[in-house]
Amino acid sequence: MTKVLMKGNEAIAEAAIKAGCRAYFCYPITPQSEVAEYMAKRMPEVDGVFLQGESEVGVGNMLFGAAATGRRVFSTSSSPGISLMQESISYMAGAQLPVVLVNIMRGGPGLGGILPAQSDYFQSVKGGGHGDYRLLVLAPSTIQEAVDLMMLSFHLADKYRNPVMMIGDGMIGQMMEPVEFPDKYEEPPLPDKPWALTGAAGRKAQVVKSLFLDPIMLEKNSWLLHEKYEQMKLNETRFELYKVNPKNEILIISYGTMARICQTAIDELEEHGISVGLFRPVSLFPFPEQQLLKAATQKGVKAVLTVEMSTAQMHEDVQRIVMGKTPTEFFGRTGGVVPSPQEVIDQVMGLLDKYPGKKKAQHSASKSKKAQGK
Amino acid sequence: MSQYEVTFAGFGGQGIMTAGQLLSYAGIAEDKQVVWIPSYGPEMRGGTAYCTVVVSKTRIGSPIISNPRCICVFNRPSFDKFEPMVKAGGLLIVNSSLINSTSDREDIRTLYVPANEMAIKAGNPKSSNIVVLGALIGASEVVKYDSIEKTIEKKLGHKKEALESNLKVLKQGYELGRKAMKKKAKV
Structure with missing residues (x-):
C-alpha cells in the first residue's frame, strides 16, 4: 500500500x-x-x-x-x-x-x-x-x-x-x-468471548x-x-537496540521521542569515535528486564544513562534491574522542555570524564611509569 | 546531503503549514524519509506560526531541530525570531515583500524573494508560499523540481485555475533561487 x-x-x-x-x-x-x-x-x-x-x-x-x-x-x-x-x-x-x-x-x-x-x-x-x-x-x-x-x-x-x-x-x-x-488487517486467532454481555435471550444471565x-x-x-x-x-516484552555492540562505552536507555533524540546524539558521538548504544524499551510493562541487564553489563560499558522527559521515573526501574552491576546515571528535562541532541552529548562526555574506565586508567598509569623511568 | 532541514515561519494564513506538507510529500515521492513538525505550544494571535520539515536519505533521529539548514521567513516577527537560528553555512530565504530587514550574518547565504508581489502579479495572491517553496528548491535542491511539481498537481488537479497560477509562481520562484545560487557559485 x-x-x-x-x-x-x-x-x-x-x-x-x-x-x-x-x-x-x-x-x-x-x-x-x-x-x-x-x-x-x-x-x-x-x-x-x-x-x-x-x-x-x-x-x-x-x-x-x-x-x-x-x-x-x-x-x-x-x-x-x-x-x-x-x-x-x-x-x-x-x-x-x-x-x-x-x-x-x-x-x-x-x-x-x-x-x-x-x-x-x-x-x-x-x-x-x-x-x-x-x-x-x-x-x-x-x-x-x-x-x-x-x-x-x-x-x-x-x-x-x-x-x-x-x-x-x-x-x-x-x-x-x-x-x-x-x-487488510490480520491478526492471530483469539479466544471467544463467552463472558461478553450480549443479551441473555436463550442463555443464562451473566454479570x-x-x-x-x-x-x-x-x-x-x-x-x-x-x-x-x-x-x-x-x-510480551518488546524492545529495540540501536548500535549496541561490544565497543559501547556508555549505554543509553530511553523511549519514545526521547529515544530518537538520543539516536542523533549517538550518531554524532560515533563520528567522534565514541561508541554509545541505545536500549529502547517498546513495552514499558512488561519491561524487557533480562535484555536490559544483558546490555547494561556488557564488558566495556562504563555507565548506564537513563534519558527521560521526566524527573527520573523510568530510571527507578533501570536502577532496580541493573542492581548496581554497572553505575546508573540519569539525565532528564521535564515540564514540556525537550532536550536537544547536544544536551545528551554533553551528558555522555561528562560521564566519560567521571568514569574513565580501565583503558584510560592504564594509559595514564603507563605514562606515570615512563615518568618514573625518566 | 544525507539530511536537510527546513523551517517555514510566518503568520497564520500564509500557507506555512501547507508549504511544509508539500515539501514532505515531494520527499516521500523520492522515497526519502520525512518528518513534519508544527509549531506546537501556546502562541499569541498575530504571532508566528511555523513548521519544520526534515528530509533524509536515512532513518531520521531527532525530530526536533534547533538549527535547521534552511529557514524561510514570511513576516517580520519570524525574521527576528528565526534569523539567528539558521545553521552556519545554511540558507535564509526572506519574503522581502513584507520584511524590510536584511541579515548581517556572514556565515549564511541569504536570498530575498518578493513573494507577495510575485504572487499578486501571477494573479493568485494566496500563492506566496509556493513562490518561496520554488525558491527554496531552486537554491537548495532538497527535492527535485519534478517531484514538487507533481505533488502540487496531485493536490490541486481538481482546481484548474489555482493549479495553473501555482505552477507558474513555483517556476518563477525556482528560477530565482537557481539564479541566485549560480551567482554565488561564480563568486
Missing part, C-alpha cells in the same frame, strides 16, 4: 479503526484532540460509535459499559484526562475487560502545561488506579510504530482480557510522518463486575490477574 503523510493523532485513530474498533469515547484535551476530530468524521462511515462524554470520568464509565459487550472499545486523552479515568481503568482491570487507551502525555503534575513530557511513566506502568493490577503499556517512537502498536494493542487487550495503554509524548501526537496501513465481597474470592481474582501479568512478562 502507498505511504501517506499523517499526523500522529490521526494515524492512531485510523489504526484503531483498521484494527476493528467501532466504539470510541472521548473528552477533548490538547495535545491529542485531533484523534477525536478524526474519529468524529470516520466512525459514522464505518457504522461505529463516536461519543463525546461530559467529562473523562464519564468517558471511563462509557468504556467500562461498552467493553463489557465484548466490542473493541477505545479512548484517548492526555495526562490530566487520564488521571480522571483511573477509577474506571482499575474497575476494568478488576473485571478483566479488554480496552485500549492512548495517553499523549503533556507536562504535569496538576493541570501542568500542553508541551511534550514523559512524566506519566509511574501512572501508566505502576498502577495509576487502586488495587493489584497492571496495564500492558507500549511506547512508540515513530508514527509508523504508533500505527503498528495501536493495532497490536487491540489484539493484546483481547488476548489477555486486560486494559492496554499506549503512551506517547506530545510530539508523537503532533508530528507528521509517512505511514503505511495494511490493505461482569469487579466487586468480590468474599475476601477469598477477591484474593483468587487478584492472583488470577497476577498470573496474567506473569504471562505478559514471558510473552
Whole structure:
C-alpha cells in the first residue's frame, strides 16, 4: 500500500479503526484532540460509535459499559484526562475487560502545561488506579510504530482480557510522518468471548463486575490477574537496540521521542569515535528486564544513562534491574522542555570524564611509569 | 546531503503549514524519509506560526531541530525570531515583500524573494508560499523540481485555475533561487 503523510493523532485513530474498533469515547484535551476530530468524521462511515462524554470520568464509565459487550472499545486523552479515568481503568482491570487507551502525555503534575513530557511513566506502568493490577503499556517512537502498536494493542487487550495503554509524548501526537496501513488487517486467532454481555435471550444471565465481597474470592481474582501479568512478562516484552555492540562505552536507555533524540546524539558521538548504544524499551510493562541487564553489563560499558522527559521515573526501574552491576546515571528535562541532541552529548562526555574506565586508567598509569623511568 | 532541514515561519494564513506538507510529500515521492513538525505550544494571535520539515536519505533521529539548514521567513516577527537560528553555512530565504530587514550574518547565504508581489502579479495572491517553496528548491535542491511539481498537481488537479497560477509562481520562484545560487557559485 502507498505511504501517506499523517499526523500522529490521526494515524492512531485510523489504526484503531483498521484494527476493528467501532466504539470510541472521548473528552477533548490538547495535545491529542485531533484523534477525536478524526474519529468524529470516520466512525459514522464505518457504522461505529463516536461519543463525546461530559467529562473523562464519564468517558471511563462509557468504556467500562461498552467493553463489557465484548466490542473493541477505545479512548484517548492526555495526562490530566487520564488521571480522571483511573477509577474506571482499575474497575476494568478488576473485571478483566479488554480496552485500549492512548495517553499523549503533556507536562504535569496538576493541570501542568500542553508541551511534550514523559512524566506519566509511574501512572501508566505502576498502577495509576487502586488495587493489584497492571496495564500492558507500549511506547512508540515513530508514527509508523504508533500505527503498528495501536493495532497490536487491540489484539493484546483481547488476548489477555486486560486494559492496554499506549503512551506517547506530545510530539508523537503532533508530528507528521509517512505511514503505511495494511490493505487488510490480520491478526492471530483469539479466544471467544463467552463472558461478553450480549443479551441473555436463550442463555443464562451473566454479570461482569469487579466487586468480590468474599475476601477469598477477591484474593483468587487478584492472583488470577497476577498470573496474567506473569504471562505478559514471558510473552510480551518488546524492545529495540540501536548500535549496541561490544565497543559501547556508555549505554543509553530511553523511549519514545526521547529515544530518537538520543539516536542523533549517538550518531554524532560515533563520528567522534565514541561508541554509545541505545536500549529502547517498546513495552514499558512488561519491561524487557533480562535484555536490559544483558546490555547494561556488557564488558566495556562504563555507565548506564537513563534519558527521560521526566524527573527520573523510568530510571527507578533501570536502577532496580541493573542492581548496581554497572553505575546508573540519569539525565532528564521535564515540564514540556525537550532536550536537544547536544544536551545528551554533553551528558555522555561528562560521564566519560567521571568514569574513565580501565583503558584510560592504564594509559595514564603507563605514562606515570615512563615518568618514573625518566 | 544525507539530511536537510527546513523551517517555514510566518503568520497564520500564509500557507506555512501547507508549504511544509508539500515539501514532505515531494520527499516521500523520492522515497526519502520525512518528518513534519508544527509549531506546537501556546502562541499569541498575530504571532508566528511555523513548521519544520526534515528530509533524509536515512532513518531520521531527532525530530526536533534547533538549527535547521534552511529557514524561510514570511513576516517580520519570524525574521527576528528565526534569523539567528539558521545553521552556519545554511540558507535564509526572506519574503522581502513584507520584511524590510536584511541579515548581517556572514556565515549564511541569504536570498530575498518578493513573494507577495510575485504572487499578486501571477494573479493568485494566496500563492506566496509556493513562490518561496520554488525558491527554496531552486537554491537548495532538497527535492527535485519534478517531484514538487507533481505533488502540487496531485493536490490541486481538481482546481484548474489555482493549479495553473501555482505552477507558474513555483517556476518563477525556482528560477530565482537557481539564479541566485549560480551567482554565488561564480563568486
